[in-house]
Amino acid sequence: MPDYSHLPSPCYVLEEAKLIRNLELIDSVQQRAGITILLALKGFAMFSAFPTVNKYLKGIAASSLFEAKLGREEFGGELHLYAPVYRSPDFSAMLIGATHVSFNSLSQWAQFKEQTLKAGVSPGLRINPEYSPVATDIYNPASPLSRLGIRAELLGDRLPEGIEGLHCHNLCESNSQALELTLAQIEKLFGHHLPRLKWLNLGGGHLMTASDYDCEHLIRVLTDFKARYPNLDIYLEPSSAIAWQTGFLLATVLDLIPTPDSTIAMLDISFTAHLPDCLEMPYKPKVRGARDPKKGEAKYRMGGTTCLAGDFMGMGDYYFAEPLQIGDAILFEDMIHYTMVKTSMFNGVNHPAIGIIHSDGSFELVREFGYEDFKNRLS
Ligand SMILES: Cc1ncc(COP(=O)(O)O)c(C=O)c1O
Structure with a gap:
């Protein structure tokens, strides 16, 4: 074991070479699959590392006003917002510099529609695909009674006027097979909306930097999906995969x-x-x-x-x-992930x-x- 006696204790220690290795792999996935991968700040917001991260990724996903501000100040690029519920006093400040915003309910969309459209930020809705491979309840966002995302039956046949994208987050340290099943479920429940949309955000939980993750399969799944919906810009917004084992x-x-x-x-x-x-x-x-x-x-x-x-x-x-x-x-x-932030x-x-x-x-x-x-x- 190297000698770490010159380091203060206790100390969270990021090993930059390992972060760069992850980022190179993630960048090759996004290039080859023709998608965009964002850094979700909720799991990794160590901003002293952002100058390294933003050489590879072109934006962040923020789940609060403070994350949005940190992203604007320290990262730059695309700013995607999603929070389970927005506070009216925060919302206009969150929209500054934002490119995309996802709403967790139709009532929140109705409340903030005018402001969002006036700010020129592309609006979307978070959906509940009612499928998740996650066995631990506290990390399963797509349970039948989940408060996260709109179920298909509530959305009906037509999306509300103005909506340009959908956001789905149902994975946690998952593999590409789980993403494949997710996409099949999205097509089954929400497929009729997809041809009219501009973007689809597939959330986090894609653990592509784990040694047993099949990146080739991930690229195939995404490329096939994109071929069916060439109108869609596809986003992933992992945290764990970026800072995994770093x-x-x-x-x-x-x-x-x-x-x-x-x-x-x-x-x-x-x-x-x-x-x-x-x-x-x-x-x-x-x-x-x-x-x-x-x-x-x-x-x-x-x-x-x-x-x-x-x-x-x-x-x-x-x-x-x-x-x-x-x-x-x-x-x-x-x-390094889900520690300093929690x-x-x-x-x-x-x-x-x-x-x-x-x-x-x-x-x-x-x-x-x-x-x-x-x-x-x-x-
Ligand atoms: C909406 C959303 N996006 C992205 C993430 C990041 O997930 P992960 O760190 O598992 O990649 C989470 C995690 O809870 C999330 O809730």
Whole structure:
């Protein structure tokens, strides 16, 4: 393992070379399939990396006023808006610089139609395809009673006057077969609208940078679909795929607590505050240099730093070839997407620093946090 003793702990560390590798693959998919791939800021909004990302992608998807502003200030290019519900006081500010906006309901479209058309932003509707391969309810946007997207029966035979596109998001870390099924379902339920539209946004959840993703199949599926609907500009707006496996969260062992079952490594990070998906999904992240313990082996449970009883890695323990010592570094892999954007300062724990290992191997400390960041969110 490289020596990371010069890095501050805790720290989210983006490995730039891995990000560039993902972006090159994503760019080749968009070129070959003749589509446009946007960065959805909800999962990856580390704007110090945007100068690298926007060499390959020509726009972003924003789900709030703040994401839209960040996109305008730090990314530029096409700005696609979608939020489950827009607040009237925010909406006109969101439209500034926007190119596309999707509405979650017919009533929101009716409320904001005039403003949208006056601003010259291309309007669309989010649809619920009533199909999703996602088994975890909290990440399944297309369940029958979902609040996300309009069901076909509510749309009827004709789209409202002025609508130019449809938006569908029903995938999460999914493969190209799931997209193929999604497109079949869209054609079945909404196919009669497609020939009259200008664009179709197929949301996120396309994990094309995962090692087992079949990009050739994805390109074929998209190319075939485009051949049937040459009138449509096709957009994908992933987050995870862009930042997939592009860095780690560096933590340090502060204490070791023996229990009759395992030794608990008390860390300077918190699962609930800094790796929330590990508890939400839940899942067990990889730790560099560790593996699952075999029966009878010494095992370590990773413990977080807050007072929450459940602030530990409950999905399983780890085995290390060398016994852990206080002061050892622990690297949680793949901690760049859906981490920094979701963190909190619960218990007053400091936010991990943010840094980049550049392609030439040099480390740049981009940002450190402190007491003022904690205080500024409270009153
Ligand atoms: C509307 C929408 N677009 C894009 C995304 C990004 O999805 P992913 O990070 O899985 O690619 C999400 C994730 O929830 C979403 O809700």
